[in-house]
Amino acid sequence: MPVVRRVNRGPSAAAENRAALIAAAREVFASDGYEAPLTSITRVARVGQGSLYRHFPDRISLALAVFEDGVRELEALAARPGTTLDDMLALMTEQTIASTAFIGMVSVSPADARVLRVRDRVAGLLEGLLAEAQQAGRVRADVTTDDLMLAMGMIAGILAKEPAAARHETAELAWKLIRTGIDT
Incomplete structure (x- = not known):
């Protein structure tokens, strides 16, 4: 043959x-x-x-290319009038459920400047929405953007160990627990 x-x-x-x-x-x-x-x-x-x-000269370059679409989706949501912190956290959670790899990349290589730039872009999207939620009295005044990023990282860590079929339910439970600590 x-x-x-x-x-x-x-x-x-x-x-x-x-x-x-x-x-x-x-x-x-x-x-x-x-x-x-x-x-x-x-x-x-x-x-x-x-x-x-x-x-892609290294793993991080490839991962950043993969997740660029997700970051652009977050940026588009943030640009829409009326978007709330809850809307942003819900989309971030959905993206994390679909692929825990992005959070894994951020936590594995936090010293890489390319990863830090993406992390800062995402944190910047949360910043204004967090301030609005705090002004409206929905979120405690001492909660920071870093707290929210940490919460997303914790949820991603949990979801990475869950079978795909259980991720939605686990994410909902995790947010329910976290929200008791950040909401007013």
């Missing part, structure tokens, strides 16, 4: 390969976590290791 080889399309396949790698990483990180083998991602994307490293 003849061996069927894929034709190397060279540079013309670059954008397609990059998109395939991001989609595959999203899938693999969601199922296997941030520390999933990169070979699993190249296998799902159907590209070689060289293509992976041409586009």
Whole structure:
């Protein structure tokens, strides 16, 4: 039986390969976590290791590309008139339920400047909404953005150990407990 080889399309396949790698990483990180083998991602994307490293020199670069869409979704929500802190925390929780890998990345590599920039973007989205909730008397005045980021990290840590089918219920219970400490 003849061996069927894929034709190397060279540079013309670059954008397609990059998109395939991001989609595959999203899938693999969601199922296997941030520390999933990169070979699993190249296998799902159907590209070689060289293509992976041409586009993403390290794991963090790949993870940041995967989660950029989620951050943009948070930014779009924050820009909508009438968005509340609860709306933002709900979307962040849904994203965490879908993939705990982003929080895993942030907690594994907090010293990386690229990760800190993304973390700061997300924290900045919470800042104004938190202030509004505090002014409305819904959230205690001593709660900080860092407290909310810590709460998200704690929830992500719990969800990472839960089967996917139990994550919604676990997240609801965790927020119920956390809200008793932050609400007025």
